[in-house]
Amino acid sequence: MVRVRFAPSPTGYLHVGGLRTALYNYLFAKRHGGICILRIEDTDRTRLVEGAAEALLTTLRWAGIEFDESPEKGGQYGPYVQSERFDLYRQYSAELVERGAAYYAFDTPEELDAMRKRMQDAGIAWRYDRTTMRNQYTLGEAETKRLLEENAPKTVRMKVPLSGEIRFEDLVRGPIEVPARDVDDQILLKSDNFPTYHLANIVDDHLMQITHVIRGEEWLPSTPKHALLYDAMGWERPKFAHLPLLLNPDKTKLSKRQGDVAVEDYREKGYFHEALVNFVALLGWNPSSDREIFSMQELIDTFDLSKVNKAGAVFDVQKLDWMNSEYLRAKPLDELARDIMPAMQASGVTTTPEYLASVIGLVRERIHKLNEVPAFTTYMFHVPTEYEAEYKEKHWLPEHAAPMRTLAERLAATEWKAAPLQEATKAFAKESGIKIGVFMNVLRLMVTGRSVGAGMFETMELLGKDECVKRIDAALVVFGG
């Protein structure tokens, strides 16, 4: 049985890289009929943000990712919040010490900083030296016992072998080998008795029977430590899969400063969750096809960890925009109308879902995001009060007044549908000897006040005869016809 987990820290928003990690875990679990778990890793009290865990869940749910086991849903391996599992970590940390795989250290942060600085100045790579620092090996049994009884501040560090190689297999990168001498004696239990990520992570992954650890590449360097810990406890190691990083345009790790990194930002900007998920799914993975558009179910059906790429992928908003517009054009109009109705009302428009749906149908090919609808379609709800100066300058001449008046009369007498209206206009252009382009532009100017918009006759049909005639008359007055 496949069991995977997404384990974020509740320190704020959901990073798009986090979304992709969560998504791959979810897809992998669903693909194999497995279980996907959400675990909150809140062992660092200093970085904790109130309400962040709930926000994370809300955003993940918006994206269409549901967990089988989570803090709110529960499950038989809970609790799913690390701060509620502290006793467990202390217990296993003690066991690690008993097994000789970890030891007590009594150095203060100041001492460590000083040592680090000294080594740095000397040009030597930093690594905790357990033969010279203050720990149970240098202090001796009696002194260690005394300090422990005295409740002196202490940490528990892992005892990493001084020689040899640490090997592990990565599902996307193959075998990885690192010299043990380059691995630091990582702190497992802090002096406040709280575990660090490394301890809490392997304890929970083991206890929750996680079979595959799918996480970002930034974790690759600490995986040897995790492998060592599983071995020390006599636990079976899960399979590891380290995902390529999401990058800024300059190829550095995707970060704030260079654009939006929070999923919430994209949500607020009006991107569809389907588009964001589709886009992010294809960043670092591809099912070897030319296909670009995938629904969640289609992603589940084709997802394959072995096809995940090794190289980082630049997050290109232009392609996201394109993908979003694909969804915008494919979605049912009534659904779009329902989604954007609140924003329409907020911008002072009262309308019916049916009319709004028709309006969206007219303009959806001209915008990238649904939330552009209110600003793009004001003329569909309000009589224009202003006319784009440059556009008017370019297309309006006083001698157009008389023919326009006649055209308006002709149009009013024809069936108020796009096709007949077009025919009538064409006929009148021919008859009057004026190019149809002139009528088109002036009509657009008078009816919408804008230089850009949907097809003119479709727009007029939807607006209705009375409204259009009224607008043309009003414009004629304003323009001094």
Next chain:
RNA sequence: GGCCCCAUCGACUAAUGGUUAGGUCACAACCCUUUCAAGGUUGCAGUACGGGUUCGAAUCCCGUUGGGGUCACCA
């Protein structure tokens, strides 16, 4: 700097020893046209470099260069 990872058009990627190196975004041109789009057609553009292995290399090996990640009592 040590360690680790990575390397196909500007971007996302396909091609797992044999293809004129394919698709998508972006960009450009043309067509369509009623503004803006959309759509259609075409174009631009890539295997980082150097050595091997092989009849044959984007693909396998080695090196170089370049990029990235990581080196906390953060995760």
